[in-house]
Amino acid sequence: MRIRGASSTATDGPSVSPAPDFEGAALACLDSLYRTARRLSRDRADAEDLVQDTYLKAFRAADRFEPGTNLRAWLFTILHNTARNRFRDRARDMVAADSELVDNAADAPPPGSSLQAADTPETRLLRETLAPELQAAVDALPQAFREAVWLRDVEEFSYAEIAEMLDVPLGTVMSRISRGRRLLFDRLNPVRPAAARVVAGKL
Amino acid sequence: MSDCTSIDPLVTPYVDGELSGADRARVDEHLRRCAPCYSRIAAEGAVRDLVRDRRSALSMERASASLRMACNGLTGRAQVPAGHSLAPAATRVEGRTWIPSWRSVAPVALAASLVVLVGGAFVYQATLHSSRVLAAELTADHLKCFTASSILGTHDAPAAVESSMLSAFGWQLQLPPAFDASGYELVGARRCLYGEGKIAHLMYRDEGRPVSIFMLPSSVREEELVEVLGHEAAIWSSGDRTFVLVTRGSRAEVEKMATFVKAALQ
Numbered sequence: 001m002r003i004r005g006a007s008s009t010a011t012d013g014p015s016v017s018p019a020p021d022f023e024g025a026a027l028a029c030l031d032s033l034y035r036t037a038r039r040l041s042r043d044r045a046d047a048e049d050l051v052q053d054t055y056l057k058a059f060r061a062a063d064r065f066e067p068g069t070n071l072r073a074w075l076f077t078i079l080h081n082t083a084r085n086r087f088r089d090r091a092r093d094m095v096a097a098d099s100e101l102v103d104n105a106a107d108a109p110p111p112g113s114s115l116q117a118a119d120t121p122e123t124r125l126l127r128e129t130l131a132p133e134l135q136a137a138v139d140a141l142p143q144a145f146r147e148a149v150w151l152r153d154v155e156e157f158s159y160a161e162i163a164e165m166l167d168v169p170l171g172t173v174m175s176r177i178s179r180g181r182r183l184l185f186d187r188l189n190p191v192r193p194a195a196a197r198v199v200a201g202k203l
Numbered sequence: 204m205s206d207c208t209s210i211d212p213l214v215t216p217y218v219d220g221e222l223s224g225a226d227r228a229r230v231d232e233h234l235r236r237c238a239p240c241y242s243r244i245a246a247e248g249a250v251r252d253l254v255r256d257r258r259s260a261l262s263m264e265r266a267s268a269s270l271r272m273a274c275n276g277l278t279g280r281a282q283v284p285a286g287h288s289l290a291p292a293a294t295r296v297e298g299r300t301w302i303p304s305w306r307s308v309a310p311v312a313l314a315a316s317l318v319v320l321v322g323g324a325f326v327y328q329a330t331l332h333s334s335r336v337l338a339a340e341l342t343a344d345h346l347k348c349f350t351a352s353s354i355l356g357t358h359d360a361p362a363a364v365e366s367s368m369l370s371a372f373g374w375q376l377q378l379p380p381a382f383d384a385s386g387y388e389l390v391g392a393r394r395c396l397y398g399e400g401k402i403a404h405l406m407y408r409d410e411g412r413p414v415s416i417f418m419l420p421s422s423v424r425e426e427e428l429v430e431v432l433g434h435e436a437a438i439w440s441s442g443d444r445t446f447v448l449v450t451r452g453s454r455a456e457v458e459k460m461a462t463f464v465k466a467a468l469q
Contacts, residue, residue, distance in 0.1 A: 030270070031264075031266050033266075048269075052273050052274060126250070127249070127253060135261055152219075153251055153254040153255055174216065175212075178218075182246060185247070185250045
């Protein structure tokens, strides 16, 4: 189990009770941790389990939290470490698979997505996208891109904080955000690539 | 185009408005000359603005009341005094039982955390019931204990838990340190207040998956693996005690786990 800065040095009995304000501040992050856990696991019970485990570890390791640093980012790091540990042995290791995809795809702009100018009818139409449609598109992204875009644009973490959470280099974080945004654009943009239009025309 | 490749690492911070000075000028200069990059950045910027614009709508989902309760229950570390109001010993045994690191020995990766030890759990004459009924009652107890918020509310030292087990059940066992190399985390001890009888209940988490081990004193049963309520309950006896391991998982996995625990408890 890897909790950065909270690894395994303590060998004594029960840890000192964390200050109530630490616990209060940590619990104030419950909803956003839960929403993020839901992006990590489509199963609601799994997501709830993840969050509960995150708090369990956080309170246990409270004395190893450095005051003055970002508590919310620390909790998110524990959440992601917990999720990685839990899903590591499962057959579908989405993150690993996606990482390769990112590495292969990062250099090449995706086909069909890059033909619009800055303020065209397409980008204007994009602005009309409703939240449920956007949520569905985000949730349909491959895991690695979904995490990166969500942590950046919804939870508003810094690249460095996200790199720590996902345990990947800074450059990878940026390329995942970039690629994730482009994939979202493709999914949401009403102007589809030619092939998609042909298929749509047959329906 | 090599120029496009060279600005690639700058695209995300550019879109996020986090580039300054020379870097920003370099990207601006490139975009004036490169229509594909210009389009790409426009698309990424449009999505970024859209997501941020819809942030509050994307953040409507809330944690359930039960999750909130459960997490609140993790705070507050009031200690349950060792052996406090636990029933007098039902049996006595000699020798210590050590529960070693499952992670290093068991074929299944079991051991992320030892969550709770419970003395004095229920038995309404559980020993008289059929295995299926016993398994169902214990599985329900397993679910309740792991779902109930307050279950995780205390943090006891292994020594306190060992002492509770000894005074309540005459069960002398040796737990790993609160933090050991295998990743065990001993969080606490707590009583479940069911019925009149006495069952020891050990609760673990294996990478978040709840695992319960129940110990019924003065009871002997046939060895059995019962599927109940979406769980597997492995039942076996050793000496004059019956043990029941309850968890979710494949039959083979649970059997392996039970085999390992069985060996550890001998």
